[in-house]
Amino acid sequence: MSRIILLAALFILLAACQPAERMHSHKFLAFGTIVEVKIYSADEKRVRQAFTAVEEEFRYMDRTWTPWKPSALMRVNNLLRTTEWFSVAPSVRPLIVKSSRLARQSDNLFNPAIGKLVELWSFNDASKLRTTPPAREAILKLVRRNPVMADLELKGILIRSRNPAVMMDFGAFAKGYGIGAAIRTLRRFGFDNALVAAGGDIQVIGRPGKRDWRIAVKHPRERGFIASVDLKPGESIFTSGDYERYFMVGKTRYHHILDPRTGYPARGVISVTVIHNDPATADAAATALFVAGPKDWHRIARRMGIRYVMLIDDRGRIHMNPAMAKRMRLRKNLRATIITSKPL
Amino acid sequence: MTRADRILLVIVLALLPLVYLAFWRPARAGDTLVVWSPVTGEKRYDLRHDRTLRIPGNLGVARIDITGGKARFIHSPCHGKQCIQHGWVGNAGDFIACLPNRVSIEVRGHGQRFDAVNF
Numbered sequence: 214m215s216r217i218i219l220l221a222a223l224f225i226l227l228a229a230c231q232p233a234e235r236m237h238s239h240k241f242l243a244f245g246t247i248v249e250v251k252i253y254s255a256d257e258k259r260v261r262q263a264f265t266a267v268e269e270e271f272r273y274m275d276r277t278w279t280p281w282k283p284s285a286l287m288r289v290n291n292l293l294r295t296t297e298w299f300s301v302a303p304s305v306r307p308l309i310v311k312s313s314r315l316a317r318q319s320d321n322l323f324n325p326a327i328g329k330l331v332e333l334w335s336f337n338d339a340s341k342l343r344t345t346p347p348a349r350e351a352i353l354k355l356v357r358r359n360p361v362m363a364d365l366e367l368k369g370i371l372i373r374s375r376n377p378a379v380m381m382d383f384g385a386f387a388k389g390y391g392i393g394a395a396i397r398t399l400r401r402f403g404f405d406n407a408l409v410a411a412g413g414d415i416q417v418i419g420r421p422g423k424r425d426w427r428i429a430v431k432h433p434r435e436r437g438f439i440a441s442v443d444l445k446p447g448e449s450i451f452t453s454g455d456y457e458r459y460f461m462v463g464k465t466r467y468h469h470i471l472d473p474r475t476g477y478p479a480r481g482v483i484s485v486t487v488i489h490n491d492p493a494t495a496d497a498a499a500t501a502l503f504v505a506g507p508k509d510w511h512r513i514a515r516r517m518g519i520r521y522v523m524l525i526d527d528r529g530r531i532h533m534n535p536a537m538a539k540r541m542r543l544r545k546n547l548r549a550t551i552i553t554s555k556p557l
Numbered sequence: 558m559t560r561a562d563r564i565l566l567v568i569v570l571a572l573l574p575l576v577y578l579a580f581w582r583p584a585r586a587g588d589t590l591v592v593w594s595p596v597t598g599e600k601r602y603d604l605r606h607d608r609t610l611r612i613p614g615n616l617g618v619a620r621i622d623i624t625g626g627k628a629r630f631i632h633s634p635c636h637g638k639q640c641i642q643h644g645w646v647g648n649a650g651d652f653i654a655c656l657p658n659r660v661s662i663e664v665r666g667h668g669q670r671f672d673a674v675n676f
Contacts, residue, residue, distance in 0.1 A: 413676035
């Protein structure tokens, strides 16, 4: 009997020597939204340092990549209008390179060159919500000038635009790129089990203990969640929806996801959720597939190398590829038509 | 079975309900409301103290009512008013995000169901 008590006491003492791994969480504001960083670790001091580093990094990216305030990107946009060669800021160049590739893959349905159109619709400023759409002629004038990322020419650190209508807005891409950068910072700090979420878009690495990261996907129209999904280490999940920034005219919803082909909000879709290992790609793809719509999303997803898609159309029907349907746990009492596509 | 085995068995059986409570219990009532706004940042409120919060967001001031350990939006300057239609939240992990106004509330406590919400 005394041996059991002795063993138990020894076990408790030994357990006390090892600081337990637990979840640490930190939230702050960047990119006009809430950013949350979660780290599963026992090293509290190092966790605090990493939180500071990630927050500083997000603030830097936010200041640098806004096209609407004085920033490195604003300078680049202003000089692109001249159509002459100039040196591009090193903080902006990687975004241009990566987003140009994604724009090409998406047939320019993801098009960060339409900043002027975004500005015309006032979707760049939450405090200036419109009550009516802009004049049709003003919209069509910008569409006809057809600004695309392929109008840019890059030679080392030099850049020029062949089309003065190009104005880059990385609103559908910077958050994803930023989450990826934050995750790389956490890895440099030696953390292998962490989550970074910015305004509902998420990337995870490792696992919180012995289970997977559990993510709930919010229903785009109803209260609560539409589904839940476990993310594998390294995966990110991004959703683009028509509910984030919009105004109503009668029963018509004018939302912020613009179709570069028409200059008007993309029609036919309520939300698109994408799972992919690279958060910048997931971010761009969620927008591109939203614009592609219920008929063309599958082709664009293939072109962009996306393996998991859930699209909810404007009739509430849920379109998924078989691999996504397999892992999405839809809410039990959900009344919706599920359309499973061909494999991606 | 020796005397030591019997003692061990009793201890293990006694611990079982605790293990159940720790790992398999259903969603449990939360104790703290975490409110997020781009204007005020994160603020925490005790769910046991009834009160009405006035939280400024991107579009204007939202009003959140805390009563009897639960919380709900009662006013919001957004168009859709989905945040108000959502009704009460009270279990740990429950959350409402008013996306247009960027004000979100989350119930914290033991028994959190998800690590994050994608929207």
